Amino acid sequence: MAKTKTFYKCTNCENTSPRWIGQCPNCQEWNSFVEKVESNLENNFLHNKTSINTEKLILKKLFDIKTETQDRMLSGYLEWDRVMGGGILPGSFIILTGDPGIGKSTLLLQVANKISSNKKVIYFSSEESLQQVKNRAQRLDIPENSNLLFSDQSNLEAIIQVALIEKPDILILDSIQNCSLSENSSVIPGTVGQLREAGFLLCKLAKENNIAILITGHITKEGHIAGPKVLEHIVDGVFYLQGEDKWQTRILRSVKNRFGTIQETGFFEMGTDGMQEVPDINRLILHEASENPGSALISSIEGSRPLLLELQSLCVTSKFGMPQRIITGIDPKRIILIAAILEKYLHIKFSSQDIFFKVSGGFKIKTTSCDLGIALSLLSSYFQKPLPEKSISIAEISLTGQIKPVNQIELQIGEAEKFGINKIFISKSQKLKSSSNTISFKNIYELIKLFPE
Structure with missing residues (x-):
């Protein structure tokens, strides 16, 4: 006879376990494990002498496979x-x-x-x-x-x-x-x-x-x-x-x-x-953007289009033993990381500040090209000084405080310039074909010059 063994499989994510467990460790679903019996296929072939019927199985080369061009159905939207x-x-x-x-x-x-x-x-x-x-x-x-x-x-x-x-x-x-x-x-x-x-x-x-x-x-x-x-x-x-x-x-x-x-x-x-x-979502976003301290524009690639978004931050001295971090629209760990980099190299005590941060308009972003915008938004709120008018930030920040280049920069700069933005903050090591509106930074030490006393 063919040997069999019993195991348990999650009906939600198909994760397996040798014994029954209440909660799946993979998908966190409760009571989703059911008992399964697995046969030893090798023994089945040896003892039952069965084989797969290959008479109806037809193998083809790519050249022999016929394809038809199908027109997509357009909605008009x-x-x-x-x-x-x-x-x-x-x-x-x-x-x-x-x-x-x-x-x-x-x-x-x-x-x-x-x-x-x-x-x-x-x-x-x-x-x-x-x-x-x-x-x-x-x-x-x-x-x-x-x-x-x-x-x-x-x-x-x-x-x-x-x-x-x-x-x-x-x-x-x-x-x-x-x-x-x-x-x-x-x-x-x-x-x-x-x-x-x-x-x-x-x-x-x-x-x-x-x-x-x-x-x-x-x-x-x-x-x-x-x-x-x-x-x-x-x-x-x-x-x-x-x-x-x-x-x-x-x-x-x-x-x-x-x-x-x-x-x-x-x-x-x-x-x-x-x-x-x-x-033209960018026109709508920029129309509602603020020029107050703590506001910074960034660019994010969403699929094949650049999206111009406004970041808003509010930094105030904490009155609690544990400073608050209330963040929406972006991974909170990203904000905490950028604040830690600024504190390490610029000696600004963000660890004693309550930080309130949001992406305006209810949008959610995951790109690291917003790092420079996050840093400038935090600094702008901390120093209570607005960023230069018609400015946008497109760069990543490393753990060592270096301003790093990002991908598809030409596309993002072109979209920003289309709306009259003439101060584009980028990395000094960013390779560009041509643009007269860029202002480059090598590291975060150079950001302080945007906030003169």
């Missing part, structure tokens, strides 16, 4: 189409996720209406009734004679049958967490097992029938897609719609895209009549 990699590709499987109420359904409904003018689109709403969907469509000024087809069916088995009969170009499912696998299924909607099985079925439907499938999904409080990690692996694209309640700006960001670039961003503004594109 330039921001959406760019993030998608130039439009929606037939046969692709895409998930759009974000916080509740952020505008996922609104954006998908508007996109679906645009594409339905020349493509067949079916919109399945498992969260809202058809009357609620119509009310939303009326608020978005979608005409009643639109070619868009609707259904409030939430049974995935029935949805697949309709898709096989109707053969739409695009199928939209809002949302996957509210779908049941079948009428007789005992699996509760929204559970790990349901999401995994539904994901595999929809992926098979998309690939075998060349139907582009767009689904919406909920996220956890940590900001990840709710459900098993395998759902993120089988889809072709993962797109996040982000924003804050007090800001009307919405950011569509690609996290995974097999048919385009990742970290590409598109900007929309939520209004009473739905989502409106904001193609």
Whole structure:
């Protein structure tokens, strides 16, 4: 007989353990380990004399594989189409996720209406009734004679049958967490097992029938897609719609895209009549930027575009034993690190200061090219002196206090100069083709000259 061994596998991230444990150490999910039995395949072959049937297995060279050029389906929204990699590709499987109420359904409904003018689109709403969907469509000024087809069916088995009969170009499912696998299924909607099985079925439907499938999904409080990690692996694209309640700006960001670039961003503004594109987001940001002490402009590459952002800091003498660090929009450790570098080499006691720091507009940044801007913002607030007008910072700071060059500097400088910014702070070692508006620094000691007594 073939030898078997028992082990336990996490249903969320497929992490394995030789014994049952309550919380997965990999994905932190509770009660997700189930017992599995693994057979020794080598013994199966030796004792049962079985072999894989290779009669139907056909091997091909690249030369023999036929390909077809498929035109992407454009929505007419330039921001959406760019993030998608130039439009929606037939046969692709895409998930759009974000916080509740952020505008996922609104954006998908508007996109679906645009594409339905020349493509067949079916919109399945498992969260809202058809009357609620119509009310939303009326608020978005979608005409009643639109070619868009609707259904409030939430049974995935029935949805697949309709898709096989109707053969739409695009199928939209809002949302996957509210779908049941079948009428007789005992699996509760929204559970790990349901999401995994539904994901595999929809992926098979998309690939075998060349139907582009767009689904919406909920996220956890940590900001990840709710459900098993395998759902993120089988889809072709993962797109996040982000924003804050007090800001009307919405950011569509690609996290995974097999048919385009990742970290590409598109900007929309939520209004009473739905989502409106904001193609020139930098003009809007700079219009609201302040010139007070503590304010500094930086540039960050988001996908293929440079984004000009305002950093704001407030440094005050702490009245507590442990100084406060309240930071939003950027990794707090980054601010603490830059403050420590300034204290080490410039002997400014940021360790006795409360530091309040934010990225204006509710944006979030991860790039290290904002280091110089962070340092100048902190120094500006500390000395209570504003930075020079129409200035921007684009450079990284090393642990030794050196100002380091960054990538794609020409693109960022060009975008800044387009808006009349004529003082661009960069690294002295940065290689440039030509620019008369740059001011270079070798190390942080030279930053003090921007704040004369």
